[in-house]
Amino acid sequence: MEKSKLVKALLIASGIIGIFIGGSLLFVPVAFQASAGIDLEGNINLLSEVRAPGGTLLIAGILILSGAFMARLTYGSVLLTCLFYLSYGVSRVFSVIIDGMPSSSLIGATIIELVIGGASLYVLVYYRKKHKSV
Template identity: 45%
Template sequence: MKSSISLKILLFIVGLIGFSIGIALLFFPIAFEASANIHLNKNDFSLLSEIRASGGTLLVFGIVIFLGAFKSSMTKTSLQTAILLYFAYGFSRLYAIIVDGMPSQTILNAAISEIAIGIICTVFYFKHKE
């Protein structure tokens, strides 16, 4: 995979987003979800476990994506990971809208952003493919 400064910047930013949201969900789920007007019960240990698990997953995938900005041997894997991760989240949210109804504006914005990031990463993938 051909690397470029713009690709490295993309992987840096997209990886940092995943890493940051992962940190927030893993270590501060109640406060982070409250920012989207989602109010969690601190005694709902099962739900908190589910949220923290997705946070840990995002954190790890964010690191993988982020490393692609600095290690050229990881660029392709990082970009593929970003495509899969952001499309999975974005399209899962679209599915949730269809079956559950319209979420808050914050969640809707997240879905739009995730799909947009997935599209941008896909364009970069085909543009830089050898």
């Protein structure tokens, strides 16, 4: 995949966000979730359930960021960005429909996830069309 400045910026931004959120969920979940009004204090089972996807998101963020600097990882990184961010965003929309409106910080996260996921989907479709016509 050709790496334009836009693709590189998308991978850098989404990778850094993934690393920050994943690292926060893995290493400081109580404080991080408290910023969204979620109380995890003393709930060992819930802490385990929060840390596990935090580690996954941290590793995904590292792989996504790597794609900004290593050409052989670019396509996979854009695909991973699309899958991770759209699945989080769409799942949060589903939760709003089923469970109701969460805090404003979680609504903001939903919007960011959908925008990043949508942008990465656009990149995948654009480059596929561009290379099919050649």
